[in-house]
Structures are given as C-alpha cells and as structure tokens.
Amino acid sequence: MPPRRSTRFRAPALPxxxxxxxxxGLPGLAGGxxxxxxxxxxxxxxxxxxxxxxxxxxxxxxxxIDATGLDLSGTTFSECDIASLIADxxxxxxxxxxxxxxxxxxxxxxxxxxxxWRNVELSSSRVGALEAxxxxxxxxxxxxxxxxxxxxRAAQLRDVTFxxxxxxxxxxxxxxLTRVAFEHCSAQTLVLDQTRAQDLDLRGLDFAELQxxxxxxxxxxxxxxxxxxxxxxxxxxxxxxxx
Numbered sequence: 001m002p003p004r005r006s007t008r009f010r011a012p013a014l015p016x017x018x019x020x021x022x023x024x025g026l027p028g029l030a031g032g033x034x035x036x037x038x039x040x041x042x043x044x045x046x047x048x049x050x051x052x053x054x055x056x057x058x059x060x061x062x063x064x065i066d067a068t069g070l071d072l073s074g075t076t077f078s079e080c081d082i083a084s085l086i087a088d089x090x091x092x093x094x095x096x097x098x099x100x101x102x103x104x105x106x107x108x109x110x111x112x113x114x115x116x117w118r119n120v121e122l123s124s125s126r127v128g129a130l131e132a133x134x135x136x137x138x139x140x141x142x143x144x145x146x147x148x149x150x151x152x153r154a155a156q157l158r159d160v161t162f163x164x165x166x167x168x169x170x171x172x173x174x175x176x177l178t179r180v181a182f183e184h185c186s187a188q189t190l191v192l193d194q195t196r197a198q199d200l201d202l203r204g205l206d207f208a209e210l211q212x213x214x215x216x217x218x219x220x221x222x223x224x225x226x227x228x229x230x231x232x233x234x235x236x237x238x239x240x241x242x243x
Contacts, residue, residue, distance in 0.1 A: 048070075051070055052075070053073045054074040055076075059078070060081075061081045062077075064083070071091045079099045080100040081101050084104045085104070095112070097117045101121045107130075109128055118138045120140050120141075128149070129151075138157075140160045149168055149169045151171050166185070166186050169191065177198070180199070182203075186205070190209070192211065193211060201219075201220050202221050202222075203225070
C-alpha cells in the first residue's frame with residue numbers, strides 16, 4: 001500500500017521558539033532589525049551532572065550527553081532543546097516535555113510511561129523500544145525517525161503528526177486518538193485493539209499487518225488500502241468472496 005501525502009492536518013513544528021509564553025529571558029523572541037541568532041542556540045547549556053528525578057528545567061540546551069541508565073522520573077523540560085542524547089534504559093516515568101524540541105535521540109530502550117508531551121517536535125531519532133503507555137501527547141510532530149516497537153497502549157494522542165517514520169510495531173491498543181495523521185510512514189504491524197479514534201488519517205501509513213479491525217472505526221484510509229483490507233474485512237465478518 002503506497003503511502004499518500006495527507007494535507008488534512010499537520011501539528012505545528014517548532015523551527016523556533018518565538019511567541020512562546022512565560023520565557024521573557026530567551027534571546028530572539030522579540031522582533032527587530034538585522035539578523036538574529038536562533039533562540040535555541042542561545043539557551044543555557046546543561047551538564048549531565050545536573051540531571052535528576054523530579055527537577056524542572058526551563059530554557060535549557062541539553063546536547064551530546066550520555067544519559068544511559070539515568071532516572072529522570074517526574075522531571076519537567078520546558079522550552080528546552082535536547083539534541084544528540086544517548087538515552088538507553090533512561091527512566092522518564094511521568095516526565096513532562098513542554099514547548100520543546102528533541103533531535104538525534106538514540107535509545108535501544110526508552111522508558112517513557114505516563115509522560116506528557118505538549119507542543120513538542122521529535123526528529124532524526126532512533127529508538128528500538130519506546131514504552132510510552134498511558135502517555136499524553138498534544139500538538140506533537142515526530143519526523144524522520146526509526147522507532148522499532150512503540151507501545152502507546154492506553155495513551156492519549158491529540159493533534160499528532162508522524163512524518164517519514166518507520167515502525168516495526170506500532171501498538172495503539174486502548175489508546176484515544178484525535179486528529180492523528182501519518183505522512184510517508186511505514187509499519188510492519190499496526191495494532192488497534194480497542195482503540196478509540198476520531199479523525200485518524202492512515203492514508204500516509206503503509207502497514208503490512210493489522211491487528212484489531214474494530215479500531216479502524218473513525219479512521220480514514222486510501223482507496224488502495226481499502227482494497228488491500230477487503231480480505232481482512234471478509235475474514236472478520238465470516239464472508240466468502242468469490243466461488
């Protein structure tokens with residue numbers, strides 16, 4: 001099923017932090033004549049020794065840090081730029097990412113259950129196993145990333161776009177999806193058991209296997225996907241096609 005580009009919805013990407021509330025000290029937020037440096041480049045750099053559970057980081061740049069095995073449970077990252085981070089077995093239980101950008105994150109396994117992601121961009125990252133059950137994502141754009149096994153069970157996704165992403169298995173069992181779209185994405189297995197969806201656009205997701213046919217209620221698929229799903233529908237309803 002070749003992916004088709006969707007234009008129905010696109011969550012806002014974050015090429016800059018201009019206009020974000022609550023951070024008067026960020027350079028470059030106000031307008032002015034002449035070239036201005038990117039506000040992300042002028043954020044205060046953070047050292048790995050400062051990271052820890054339950055802390056609050058506002059307007060920080062976290063780059064080229066090995067966070068393997070760190071416990072960051074309950075930590076809040078607000079208006080932060082996080083780049084080139086190694087996060088193997090990093091524990092993010094209940095962590096919050098708000099008005100932030102993450103790029104080039106490498107994690108064979110990332111524990112991110114019950115996390116909150118609001119107005120966030122994640123790009124150019126590789127995660128082998130993402131445990132994000134019971135997570136809450138709102139106005140999130142995930143782009144150009146390889147995500148192996150993704151566990152979004154019982155998560156809430158609202159205004160979320162995936163662009164140019166590859167999944168081995170995307171598990172959305174029991175998740176609540178509102179205005180979620182895929183563009184130029186592929187998945188070996190898509191799991192929709194007991195998924196509740198409103199304005200779920202699957203036209204840009206090329207999936208080889210589907211589990212949880214009832215979870216397609218509220219979804220939109222392309223004509224090509226519809227033809228490919230005829231056999232799945234027939235088996236589900238016990239219908240014999242042909243002689």
